[in-house]
Each structure stands twice: as C-alpha cells, then as structure tokens.
Amino acid sequence: MSRVRRFASLVDLVSSNVVASGGLTVLAAGTLLALARSGAVVATDLVMRRCVARVEFDSRDDSYRWMSAWLSKRGEGRRFTAVTSLSRLGDTKEDLTTTGVVLVPTGTILLRHARRWMFFARERHDDARSAKEREALTLHVLFGSRRDIEAIIAEARAAYDVARRQRVRVYAVDQHGWWNRVGDRAARPLESVVLADPDAPAKLLDDCREFLASESRYARRGIPYRRGYLLHGSPGSGKTSLVLALASELGLPVYVLAADARSLTDAAFAEVLNAADVPSIVLVEDVDAAFPTSRNDDDDAEISRGGLTLAGLLNALDGVLAQEGRLVFLTTNRVDALDPALLRPGRVDYRLMFGRVTPDQLARYAIRVYEGTLSHDQAAGLASKLPADLLSMAQLQALLANCAPDQAMTALERLVEEAVEDVTSSTRDDKYY
Template identity: 35%
Template sequence: MDNNGVSPVPSSLSHGTQLSQMEQLQAAVKRDSGGGLLAQLSNNAFFTAGFGLAALGAAASLGSKGLRQGASLLKRRMLIDVEISIRDPSYAWFLQWMTMHQRQQLAQDVQSRGIGSMESIIQKLTPRVRHLSIETAEKRLPNGTVQANFTLVPGPGKHIIRYRSAFIMVERVRETKAFPIQQTKPWETITLTTLFLHRHVFSDMFLEAHEHAQQAVEGRTMIFHPETAGWKQFGEPRRKRGLNSVILDEGIAENIVGDVQDFLASAQWYYDRGIPYRRGYLLHGPPGTGKTSFIQALAGEIDYNIAVLNLSGRGMTDDRLQLLLTLVPPRSIVLLEDADAAFTNRRTQVAADGYQGANVTFSGLLNALDGVGSSEERIVFLTTNHIDRMDPALVRPGRVDMIVRLGDASRWQIERFWDRFYGHLDATHTWRIKFLQQLEHFGILADESKSRPAKHHISTAALQGLFLYNKDDMEGAVKMIKDLVPDVRLDKAELHNHGSASSAAG
C-alpha cells in the first residue's frame, strides 16, 4: 500500500483494462457507423414510430409513378397504335388478309429450308399465329346440296406478325359481357402496334388487304340484308348474272339499262341544277315474270351489289328504315320487294311469338325515300304484284321515276327462250314453229290467222321450268304444253283436232 492506504494496481492489469475499454469504445463506434443508414433508422425512435415508413412508401409510390409515366412517354415516342372496330369494313378485310399473310410466310419457310441465308433465319425466328378461330360459310349448290367452307382466322388474343421489315403486335379483343339478342356478333376490336419508325406499313397493309378483298368478290354480286344498326352480307357473294340470262319483252331491258347508265353518268348534271341525285324504279306484274331476276342481272351489268329491304320485317320502324337507307353499302341497289304488302298485311293482334308486325308508316316510307333526311347517290327498285294497291303519292315522279310492267310471256319472249334452250338442236326452227302452234291451239297465244285472242297466259318462270324439265327434248316440251293450262277440258272434236295436229307434228 502507499502512503494513502490504497493498494497499487499491477501495471499489467491496468494496461489490459485500458485496452479492453478502448476496444469496447471502438466496437460501439463501429456498430453505430458501420451498421449503415438502415441500422441508424431502425434505432431511431421517430422512424420506428411510423414517420419513416410513410416517407419511404411515398418515395416508392412517386418512383413507380415516374417509371409508368416514363414508360408511357417512351411508348408514345417510339410506338404507334391503330385500332379497328368490328363495324368498320376493314375489320373483315384485315382478318382475311392476316390469314393469307400467314399462309404465305409458311410457304416461304418451306422454300427456304436448307438455305442458310439471313432472311431464312429471320423467317424461322418470326412468331406465328397460334390461336385461330373458325368461320363457316354455307353455299348451296345447283343440285340442292349445301357445301360448307371453313376459314381459319386469327382468334382473340395477342399475335405477332412480320410485314416487310416491321414486327407488328396484333391484339384482338372480344367483349365477354352479354350483348343484345338482336345483335348477331359481340363487339370486337383489333389493335395494331409497331414502332413509330415503321408507321408507313399500315397504309400499305390496308391497301393490300382491300385489294385482296376486292379480288375475292370480283365478278360476283354481294347481297346485303338489314342488321341491328346497319347492313350485313347475306351468304357468299353470288356469281354475276348475265343480262342476257333474263329475257324481258322486246326493248324493255334495253330501256331500263340505258336509263340507269345515263343516271350514273349524270352526277354532275344533277348537282349543278340542285336536283337530288337519286333514281327510283317500279317493276310490276304477275308473279314469275322476272322482276327480281332482272334486278340481279342489272346489278351485275353495272357492277353493283344489292341491298334487300323488307318493309314488313320484324322490328322495322320509321326511324330504322331511315337509318338503313342512309347507311346503304356503297355501289348498291336498294330493293324494296312487295312494297304494297307493308301496308296491307298488318297484324291487328300480337302473335304467339310476340311479333305484332312492322311499324313502318306510309309517311315514314315517303320521308325515307325523298324526305329532308334521305340520302343521295342512290338507286331504288320497288317491286309489286298489285300496282292497283300502290298509293299515287308513292309512285309520283321524284320517288319513282320509271314504271315498267313485266307481263306474261309474249310471242317474242317465247321464241327467245326456245332458241336459248334448243337453238343448237333446232337450226331450221321447225320444232319452234310446232311449239308456237300448240300454244295457239290451247289458247295460250293469240291465233292471229283466226283472229282468236289468247284465253290463258303463261309466265316466263313456268316456261323456263318446262324447258328445264325437258332438257334437249324438244318433242317432250311440245307434248307437255297442255300441262301448262289449268283445268284443261277438251271435247271429242278438240281431242280429234289435237291428235291430228300431233300426228302432223310427228
């Protein structure tokens, strides 16, 4: 002990204790500084109370929003989108073109096998359309059978195609929610996305799709029927019917065709004089005289389609009629068949299926044809079997510019029909003369030599049916003439004369 009574600490122990305290201090400092920012924040009372976490959440939200805005800005700068709705005509064109384009690429893949060119490598790396939808179209053949044609088109979903040097993402979206029962198809859209640098490929692509669609219907006539809010193609395009396939009485077809062609060439003449550019025609006469057949042949002659409108159809109202006549497909003849029936066959009671009949009024039809809201650049054909039921206000000039009667088969028409079916067999017209004599005998044709008028009439449809039944059989056609006369009653003298005439014909 020292003088103060304190025992001295060994020097070795004092030095060790100092080192231990120093190490503890250094470890504490290292722990406070080396733990990093997170360690310091975790030891901070305010941070652990929630303020720090809220700040980090806000920072993360701002960062995420910034990334989204940056991505959106980058997309706007580098990408371009084009949207097509199902109501646009190019919708069907593009689907068909895309199917054709994929087939061409697959064919190129087969041809490039074994060739180590860069183009073949790119073709192999190009994604293909994997999700397909099937579209079925039924076609009735002349023998009555129905042939089904199946087409595979890109289905809903995302696809990637390569057109020229551009890669294009195609997204077909179909609405899955319920749609009105009168709407035949759900709502669909197609969105095309590519680099802004390749934006020019869209115009080239749609031009190519349109040309492909035109080639598919070239030489054919399309028939349109009303849909919910527009028109829909009915069945497959039909082969154009030649104008000479319909035999009207002498000069009638030439007069109608000449008037229609003059109208189509006079658009500027109408505009210069402030006259509405539309033309109306009324074809009337007994059933089977070729009214509808001639309109179909005329459409083929002037390269037009036909939009058939039934005024007695379910759900037809004045407003819908006005809308349909405003949205007529381009280059189409509007056909109003049996125009008189819309106002004579109205139902007074609701049927079992809930159909009460059309609600088209006479004034609504007049306004649709030439009212203030009626469209221009339009050709309208009305047909009726009973012209006496047509109101004079409907057939006045401006609504109906030409009225043509198509009657029963005349002598001139019968001769033309005979030459069409049997001209290659009857070069001297011997059998044609016999056929006409038999028609005179049964009173179907007037006998001018005996001043005897015709007692019966025959339609061109019945005449054609007779010739179709007796293909390449002229004698059979002559013998079946009596079947064309209803309730034939021949006395013995007529039978004797008929037998003599048949013996002479033989």
C-alpha cells in the same frame, strides 16, 4: 438539438429491431416497385402514342372482312380459328384452301410487311346495344403513320375486290336494325334475264349508268341526286333477277328491304336506308304488301300493315332526310294497289312491266338454257306449244332446268295442260305465282 437526438435514437431503435427494419425495407421496395411499374406504364403509353400508329376494325364493317381475308391468306401466327368458309364474314366457299378449311388467325399476330413491323390483335367484345357478341381487329404499326395504315388497308381491299369481282354483295336488315351481310350472289350477265322486250334490260342498264355518271350535272341544276325505279308485274317474272344482273354489271352492292316488316318503323326505315353505301342499289320488295289498297284523305297516309307508314316511306325516298346517290328499286305484283303519291316523278322515275312468258320469250330463253344444243327451229316448235299469258318465268325456268332438250316438249305440254285446267276450274294454286 433535442429533436436531432430524438431522431437519431429512433433510427437506432429501428435499426436494432429486426421486425421494424424488415418492414421498412419491404415498404420501401414496394414503393420503388410501384413507382417503376407506373413509370413503365407511362413510358409504354408514351412510346405507343409517339411511335405506333393504331387503327381498329369493327366486325360490322366491310373493312373488317378485307383485313380478315388478307390475314388468312398470309398464314401468319400460331393460333387460328378453323372454319369451312368465311360465310360469317359474308364470303363463300371459294375461299376454301386445299385442306377444305380456312384458318383465320386469332389472338395477337406479329408480322413484317412493307419493311414495317406490325401486329394485329383480334378480340371479342359484348355489344351492349345489340346484345350480340362482336369482334374487333386492331392493327398496330411500329414507327408507322396514317399513310402506312391507309396503304395496308388499300392493299387488303384491292385483294378482296379481285377475289369478289364475280360476286354481288347482298345485305339485309337484321333483328337489331343493322345492315347484315347475308352473303354473296354469283354475278350474272344481263343477257341471262330474258324479258318479253329483248331491249328492256339494256335500256334500263343505260339509264342506271347515265344516272351514276351525272352527279355533277344534278348539282349544277339543283336537282336532288336520286333515281327511283318501279318493277311491276306478275310474280316470278324476273324482277329480282334483273336487279341482281344490274348490280353485277354496275359492280354495286344490293341492300334488300322488306317494306312490310313490322319491326321497321318510319325512323328505322329512314336510318337503314341512309346507312347503305353510296353508290349502291336499294331494293324495296313487295312494296304493295305494306299498305292497304286505298286510303282516305283524312288518314294522313299513316295506315300500314307493318311498322312502316306510307308517309314514312315517302319521306325516306325524297323527303328532307332522304340521302342521295343510290338507285332505289321498288317491286310490286299489283301496281294498281299503290298510292298515287308513291308513283310521282322524283320517287319513281322509270317504270318497267313484267308479264307472263310470251312464245318468243320462251324460244329465246330455251336457246340460252340449252347452250347451243337446241336449234332455232326446235325452239320455235317448243314456243308454239305455249299460250300467251299463261306461265311465269319462274315456272319455265324450273321446267327447263330439270329436263333434257328432247324431253322439254312433252314436259311443257303437260305443264300447259295443268295450268289450263286450273284456270278453267278457277282453282289455280300458288305454285303458278
């Protein structure tokens, strides 16, 4: 009973003390507010988990480009980033609006699509691994499901692919070892690549198509599903142009690797090679520049001018860690400088040589460049002025692109004279390579 009396006395004392009663009131209110806020957080988290489907798109992935382009076309939101193109997303000037800029929504964007309410949150983050700032786009779909998210992504990708149908995506490795989309190249028809053998481009395209359609046949026979191509010959003869034309015809992206990059170690080379899309074209340029012209049996193929060794290249192409489903193109100006181990079947399955321009090749190319304004007789006359094995296709292209048909003969004769003089004096300079 004494305890009850003491408690009652304490209550009377507190209630009679304004400061004490006020402090207790504030304490109680604060506790209730904290409990309410905690409850609200729990309730919000529960609602988000139960009622909202969520997906995040990283700016290093192609899906980020699909969704960003999709949002920019809708024109939703009140906050935008104005850019003159979406080049930082790998896109081009074709995305410009009538105002000359693209408005990319930023912040939080609320919209209704396909009878669903959804909102996008666009944020920037510091990437500790690459020391670069990256962006993330998060989609929340109210009362949505995985199927709803997949449908939105599929719609955005389809719209993006329609807009890019006449473009070839080109990727290169950045200084941090990531594939970076360096832009799109205009798709070019295979007929635009004029070689000495007029049937060579079509035969190569047929081989690529046959490989891409033969995955199940490779699996049944237990053969590794990969295909290697070697394009070799004089500089400026159209090796890279042919690869881009093949990519256009096949609808594949091109991943470009420089074998002599000093920052590209064996492990990094294998990693980026395996990170390329499937199917895709992997272009390893100037592979002869990465290694000495010869090696001894006791050096274990570990000599290279850059960070990549020959053993690392061979293992990445067809070793245990090699991935499948890609068309790997190697280019070189000096096929005799390549180690025989690189040329064996399984690493190189198809070879195509590129030489200097022949007279017949010049005639066919001139007719194509001048689009019907040059007759076959005129083209034959032009070709008669060209000695074989003197000029590269790059020289010829530069010549015809900068002069009218009636000036081509004079310009060609002048270029031939200069080239012959250089050959005679053995001082041919780099402009002819």
